[in-house]
Amino acid sequence: MLKNEIHLFLEDYFKAAECTFLEETEGSLTVKLTPELDKELMNRPFYWHYAEKTGMKGEPLSLTLITDQDKAPEGLKGENVHFGAPRLQQIFQSAKRHASFIRLYEQKGFGRQQPLHPWLLVNMKVSYEADRKKDIFYSYGLNLINGSIQEDFMSALSRKSLLSKIPDFSFTITPLIKPQSGVKRLQRFLTAQIEKENHDWAVKANKRWAEDLNLLDCFYEEEEEKPEAYFIEKAALEKQYSPKIYADIINGGLIYLQPQSG
Amino acid sequence: MNVDMCFNHAWEEELEKRIEQDGPWGSWPLFQSTVKMETRMMVSNFEGLLAPAFLPGLTALPHQLEAARRVIEEMNGKAILADEVGLGKTIEAGLVLKEYLVRGLVKKVLILTPASLVSQWASELNNKFYIPAVAQKKLYAWDQYDIVISSIDMAKRSPHKEKIYEQNYDLVIIDEAHKLKNHKTKNYQFIRHLKKKFCLLLTATPIQNRLDEMFHLVSLLKPGHLGNESQFSEQFKKGDRQVQNHHHLMKLMNKVMIRNRRQDTGVEWAARKVDSIKVAFTDKERTFYDALQLFVRSQPEDVRSSFSLLTLQREACSSKEAVFFTLKNMAKKWLDDGMELPEHFQQILSHMEQITHNSKAQKALELIQSINDKVIIFTEYRATQMYLQWFFKQNGISSVPFRGGFKRGKKDWMKQLFQHQAQVLIATEAGGEGLNLQFCHHLINFDLPWNPMRLEQRIGRIHRFGQSEDVHIYNFSIEETIEDRILQLLYEKIHLFEKAVGQLDDILEKMEIPNMEEHLTDIFQHSKTEGELQVKMRNLEAALELAKEWKEGEESFAEKRNSSIS
Numbered sequence: 001m002l003k004n005e006i007h008l009f010l011e012d013y014f015k016a017a018e019c020t021f022l023e024e025t026e027g028s029l030t031v032k033l034t035p036e037l038d039k040e041l042m043n044r045p046f047y048w049h050y051a052e053k054t055g056m057k058g059e060p061l062s063l064t065l066i067t068d069q070d071k072a073p074e075g076l077k078g079e080n081v082h083f084g085a086p087r088l089q090q091i092f093q094s095a096k097r098h099a100s101f102i103r104l105y106e107q108k109g110f111g112r113q114q115p116l117h118p119w120l121l122v123n124m125k126v127s128y129e130a131d132r133k134k135d136i137f138y139s140y141g142l143n144l145i146n147g148s149i150q151e152d153f154m155s156a157l158s159r160k161s162l163l164s165k166i167p168d169f170s171f172t173i174t175p176l177i178k179p180q181s182g183v184k185r186l187q188r189f190l191t192a193q194i195e196k197e198n199h200d201w202a203v204k205a206n207k208r209w210a211e212d213l214n215l216l217d218c219f220y221e222e223e224e225e226k227p228e229a230y231f232i233e234k235a236a237l238e239k240q241y242s243p244k245i246y247a248d249i250i251n252g253g254l255i256y257l258q259p260q261s262g
Numbered sequence: 263m264n265v266d267m268c269f270n271h272a273w274e275e276e277l278e279k280r281i282e283q284d285g286p287w288g289s290w291p292l293f294q295s296t297v298k299m300e301t302r303m304m305v306s307n308f309e310g311l312l313a314p315a316f317l318p319g320l321t322a323l324p325h326q327l328e329a330a331r332r333v334i335e336e337m338n339g340k341a342i343l344a345d346e347v348g349l350g351k352t353i354e355a356g357l358v359l360k361e362y363l364v365r366g367l368v369k370k371v372l373i374l375t376p377a378s379l380v381s382q383w384a385s386e387l388n389n390k391f392y393i394p395a396v397a398q399k400k401l402y403a404w405d406q407y408d409i410v411i412s413s414i415d416m417a418k419r420s421p422h423k424e425k426i427y428e429q430n431y432d433l434v435i436i437d438e439a440h441k442l443k444n445h446k447t448k449n450y451q452f453i454r455h456l457k458k459k460f461c462l463l464l465t466a467t468p469i470q471n472r473l474d475e476m477f478h479l480v481s482l483l484k485p486g487h488l489g490n491e492s493q494f495s496e497q498f499k500k501g502d503r504q505v506q507n508h509h510h511l512m513k514l515m516n517k518v519m520i521r522n523r524r525q526d527t528g529v530e531w532a533a534r535k536v537d538s539i540k541v542a543f544t545d546k547e548r549t550f551y552d553a554l555q556l557f558v559r560s561q562p563e564d565v566r567s568s569f570s571l572l573t574l575q576r577e578a579c580s581s582k583e584a585v586f587f588t589l590k591n592m593a594k595k596w597l598d599d600g601m602e603l604p605e606h607f608q609q610i611l612s613h614m615e616q617i618t619h620n621s622k623a624q625k626a627l628e629l630i631q632s633i634n635d636k637v638i639i640f641t642e643y644r645a646t647q648m649y650l651q652w653f654f655k656q657n658g659i660s661s662v663p664f665r666g667g668f669k670r671g672k673k674d675w676m677k678q679l680f681q682h683q684a685q686v687l688i689a690t691e692a693g694g695e696g697l698n699l700q701f702c703h704h705l706i707n708f709d710l711p712w713n714p715m716r717l718e719q720r721i722g723r724i725h726r727f728g729q730s731e732d733v734h735i736y737n738f739s740i741e742e743t744i745e746d747r748i749l750q751l752l753y754e755k756i757h758l759f760e761k762a763v764g765q766l767d768d769i770l771e772k773m774e775i776p777n778m779e780e781h782l783t784d785i786f787q788h789s790k791t792e793g794e795l796q797v798k799m800r801n802l803e804a805a806l807e808l809a810k811e812w813k814e815g816e817e818s819f820a821e822k823r824n825s826s827i828s
Contacts, residue, residue, distance in 0.1 A: 009295045016292035074600075083303065084316030092303075095296045100273070101280045125298055125304065128265075131338045131459075133365045135304035139297075148418060154297060162290055179281060181275040187823045191267055201264045201308060208338055215486025223491060229454045233485060238338070239430070240459040241457035243265050249273035250300050251293060254281070 006088065007067040013095050016116075022062060027071025028078060033060040040094055044112060067093070102253035104162040105170065114170040115258035118144040120182040121153055123250045130243040132204030138190060140183045141255070144175035149189055157255065172256050190247060202243035209241030250261065286723070288314045300540075305365045309335055313360040319736050320390050323356060325522045326350050330357035332520060339460030340521040341482050342439070347466045348718055348726025349522050352383070354464050355435050358393045363393065368432040368460065369409055369477060371395070372451075375437035377413035378666065382435070384411050397670075398422075404429060413670070414441075418452040431458045439463035441473030442482060453482055466719065473499055480518055487518055495691060526681045534725060535730045540741050550613040551578050553744060554585070555608045570788050572744075577643060578710040579745040582617050584643035585808065610696075622654050622738055626706055630686060636702040638687045640720050642709050650708070654686060661686035664697070673697075689752045706736045710745065712782050714752055748782065751803055 003011075005027050010029060014021065020032040033041065038060035039048055051058035064078030065087070072078070081088045105116060120142040128134045141153030165171065177185070216237065220230045223254065270398045280287070305312060311331055314322060322330075325345075330578070333341040333354075337821075343351045362368035373395065377461070377618050380397045387395040387409070396403060398412035404425040413617055414436070431436055434456055435443065442450050461483055480488050488494050488511075500506040543551060554574050577584035589611070596603055630637050641647050647663055654661045662676045680687040681701055688696075702724050725733045739749040785802070789795035 003297065009299050012289075012291045012295035016289035082316075082318045084318070084540045085619060086392055086394065089629070089734065092296070092299055096291055099293040101277060101287055102293050103285070103287045104290055104597055115689060123300075125300065127305075127366070128308075129367070131367070132308045132334070133367050134308045135306065137301045137304060154294075158294065164290065165289060180278050182276050183277070187269055193263065194267065199263050199265055202263055212338075212484065213487075215484065217486070218493075219481065219486035219490045232457055236457055236459055241585075245265050245267045246270070247267060248270045250297065251288070252273070252277070253287065253293075 006083070009095075010065060010081070010091065012069065013091055016095075016098065018215055023064075024071055025071060027068035028064065028066045028073065030062055030078070032062050033052070035060050036208045041090060042047060048079055060167060064144075079181045088092045089155050092139040092145070096251070100124055100251040102164075102251065103255075104157075104164060104253070105172075105256045106258050107161040107167050110172075112176070114167070116166070116170055117259050118172060118175045119153075119255045119257055120177075120179050120186070120252065121142055121157070121255050122183060122186050122252040123154060125248050126190070126194070126248055127246045127248075128199075128201055128243070129246060130202065131240050132205070132206065134201070140189070142177070142186055144177045144179065144182055145173060147177060147185070149186070160257070187247065194245060205241050209237060212241070212247045234256070270740065277685045288678060299383040303364075311357070311361055312364045313357050316360065316364055316471060317391060320353075322353060323350065323527065325527045326353050328356060329354040329522065332363060333358050333462070334361060339433070340462075340518065342463045342479065342483060343466065344465050344519050344521040346521075346523055347384050347526060347722030349524065349805055351464045352386060352437075353390075354520075355437075355464060358462060359387075359433060359435065360393060362390050362433060362460065370431050371410070371433045371435070372417075372426065372429070372431050372456070372458075373409070373411040373435045373437070374414040374417055376441075376666075377415060378668070378697070379437060380411050380413055380670050381674050387411075402424065407704065413723070414449055415450070418448055423452065427455060427457075433460040434458040435462045435464070437480065440465040440475070443478055445478040445481075450478065450482065452579070463735075465767075466722070473505060476515070480515075484518055488514060496704065504667045518624060532725065532729045534721070534735060535732055536735045536737065538737045538739065539625065539629070540739055541621050541748070543743075544617075544619055544621055545577075546613075546616045546618070547582075547621060550582070550610070550617055551575070553606070553610055553613045554578050557604075558608055560606065561604065572783060576709070579740045579743050580643050581620055581623070581646040582614050583645035583649040586614065587643075587645045619783060620649070620653070622627070622708065622740065624649060625738065626650070626708065627654065627657055627659065628655075630704065633704050633734075635704060636680070636687075637704040637706060638689060638699065638702055639706045639708050640689050640723065641689065642711060644690055646708065647690055650688050659686060660684040661688050663687075664689040666690065697723050699723050700726060700727065703731045703736045704736070705727075707740050709716060710737060710739065710752075710813075712727050712748060712752070744786065745800050747799070751806075752797060754767060 007029070010132075010144075012039075012172070014029070014031045017034060017037050018036055019037060020116055021029065022032055023030040035048075038058075041063070042061055048058055064076065065081050066072045066078045067074065067081055069080065077087070079087050085090075102121070108114060122140050122142070124138045124140070126136045126138060128136075139152055139154040141150040141156070142148075143150075175182075213234070216230065216233055220226055223230075268786070270599070307820040311327060311334075313330070313538055314320075314327065326349075329345070330345065331337060331344075339358070341358075343354050343416045345351045359368070359371065373383055373387075382412050384395050384397045393409060394407075395409040396407045398404070398410045398416065401421060403410050404422065412422075416422060426590070434453075436453065442453060444450060462464065463479060463480075463483055477488050477494050478490070488499060498505055498507055498511050503513060512547075558572070558574060574585055577588055593603060593607070626639065639650065641650070647665070651663055660683065662679045664673065664676050664680075664687055676687070677697065680699075687699070691802055700777070705721060705724055707717070709718075709722065721733070721735060737749060739745045781802070785795065789798055
């Protein structure tokens with residue numbers, strides 16, 4: 001059987017953080033943390049403070065996480081991690097911090113000199129939000145030489161061989177578009193895309209808002225001077241219903257690719 | 263249509279720095295893995311519940327999930343959760359809260375409960391829902407923590423109140439919200455001034471019976487939903503207590519209220535086994551009781567009602583200590599007012615002194631010894647509570663008291679003691695709310711409340727979801743007393759004990775008796791002769807019977823209709 005998605009994620013996380021794997025089964029993993037990770041995850045600042053002050057070499061803890069109770073060894077002591085577990089959320093936040101910027105080079109096995117074109121990768125979470133909410137994932141690639149935009153860029157990248165080291169005999173072409181203005185271009189592109197949609201959800205939210213506002217006005221219609229409670233409630237209705245779209249960049253970076261793949 | 267778009271620009275600024283400094287750059291596998299996790303946790307749909315997937319340890323029942331879904335999708339996050347006692351309103355509220363947290367629609371949350379329930383809420387939210395809620399202890403908690411639980415009495419006082427007014431809450435949850443029915447109270451005004459996007463009001467007490475209360479509660483949640491005050495009276499009120507346009511009102515209520523009843527949940531319940539235990543007074547107790555009755559009757563009408571002498575008789579069925587406490591207060595009042603103590607007063611006291619034995623307590627002792635398991639005893643009177651604790655101790659039975667007035671920590675401690683050490687918990691009425699004691703299967707009603715709903719609240723402490731064994735309920739009453747009569751009327755004639763509380767609401771609603779206790783008190787206090795009293799009681803009995811028949815008629819009609827469809 002396969003390890004579940006949480007397990008795979010944790011593997012990647014602890015590998016990237018260069019922790020030593022002490023024991024691993026299909027349903028559990030035990031790692032020796034690095035001092036950096038211990039400080040980040042284990043919440044024992046006094047210990048580390050003390051260790052540093054006294055010049056003692058701090059000893060990081062080991063952490064056992066159970067990702068699937070049925071497949072973990074019986075009697076194993078560890079923390080259960082699942083999507084709702086605070087520990088997973090904590091590690092996930094840490095992973096986001098450590099992996100929000102990336103720079104990669106496409107690898108090819110030929111000895112010939114290869115120019116690599118710069119691309120800007122941006123992964124975004126776009127949230128449609130009123131009193132209800134929906135998220136959409138966008139992954140864009142922007143060619144920083146010619147400005148072409150590729151959608152679903154992560155999928156395209158996942159099929160390539162990419163490393164953080166530039167291969168021998170390769171060289172990079174300097175971007176014509178600055179990465180920061182590249183981000184702006186992508187934001188404009190996204191805005192244009194989104195404006196084409198009909199946004200029925202927002203129309204409905206506005207309708208619910210208008211209904212409640214109407215009730216509120218009726219409630220206070222006999223009062224000449226509206227009391228404070230009226231304005232508090234009115235502001236609360238706006239917060240509750242007014243439709244908004246939030247676009248947050250999850251992560252991204254610079255990717256140098258061979259020209260034909262653009 | 264065009265919708266405002268907000269971009270977060272933090273990332274692109276940081277990107278420039280990283281390029282300048284040539285890093286640090288993340289690892290590609292972790293980068294991919296993080297994106298996968300991020301998309302996995304995204305909210306892909308406006309509808310549906312995501313929370314259950316985040317709560318593998320929680321088995322939510324279908325009616326609880328449905329309630330959470332309706333709150334969010336049909337009620338826009340503003341609802342009265344009014345399930346019957348023990349059906350898991352807290353679970354429903356927890357699900358709604360979790361759903362909003364998972365969706366990222368809610369961050370700042372205020373939970374107001376009676377003081378006795380603060381730590382229970384905190385532990386349920388933390389352990390069952392993995393929600394980092396904290397019980398408010400320090401003034402800075404209001405700013406510093408996102409999800410804070412507090413008692414309403416604490417929250418409404420300065421300097422907390424001012425701090426709370428500064429916060430913008432995304433969700434406010436109020437447990438035992440029926441306490442907010444009076445719009446003139448500080449509590450009500452306090453809640454009205456909170457800044458809140460979403461709001462849940464939890465109550466087990468049906469609010470249909472009192473129109474004004476219902477109006478004010480709904481107006482707290484969604485002002486205008488039932489119109490303004492004058493429109494409301496015009497449309498729905500007929501006289502003081504009666505409703506017109508009942509159907510229309512119920513339709514409106516159903517848009518903001520969810521009320522699951524036991525019989526609708528389709529879940530197997532542990533059975534209730536009810537025993538009525540009749541206890542005979544000793545001669546001395548009887549003499550005292552009779553003397554009290556005589557004393558009560560001999561008082562002029564104004565004294566009778568001003569001191570609600572009826573209370574004395576009810577107390578006499580519980581313990582002489584309970585009577586003594588009231589008599590002492592009465593005497594003090596009389597003397598303070600410069601009046602003489604009424605005739606026979608001394609005589610009553612001397613009758614009381616003669617009593618050395620409490621028949622009910624003796625019976626309770628025997629029962630507890632034969633049960634040989636955890637038992638809860640409910641009494642209406644604090645004096646009785648203290649007496650029983652002493653009496654049990656004399657007889658080698660360990661017990662702990664439980665009162666509404668206890669501080670939060672003390673309540674938790676008492677509950678712990680009861681679970682792990684003492685055999686008996688002696689609770690007064692105020693101890694009833696929100697206390698979960700599924701580990702106990704025996705309940706003694708040492709004396710009976712006249713309000714059937716309060717009785718249901720008592721039973722709900724042990725007869726709730728999670729109770730795996732049958733629940734035994736023992737109703738004590740003294741033969742040939744006012745207590746005996748009430749028991750017969752309320753609890754035997756209509757078999758209220760076996761019934762679920764939902765049916766009880768229906769019956770009371772049909773009778774249009776908004777407050778059973780007031781009604782009974784009225785009958786007993788203002789009947790001039792025994793004959794009048796009997797006639798009134800028989801009328802009430804007949805009305806109860808009739809309401810019950812209607813109710814059953816409706817049910818069998820509904821059943822027939824259902825079966826003919828299927």
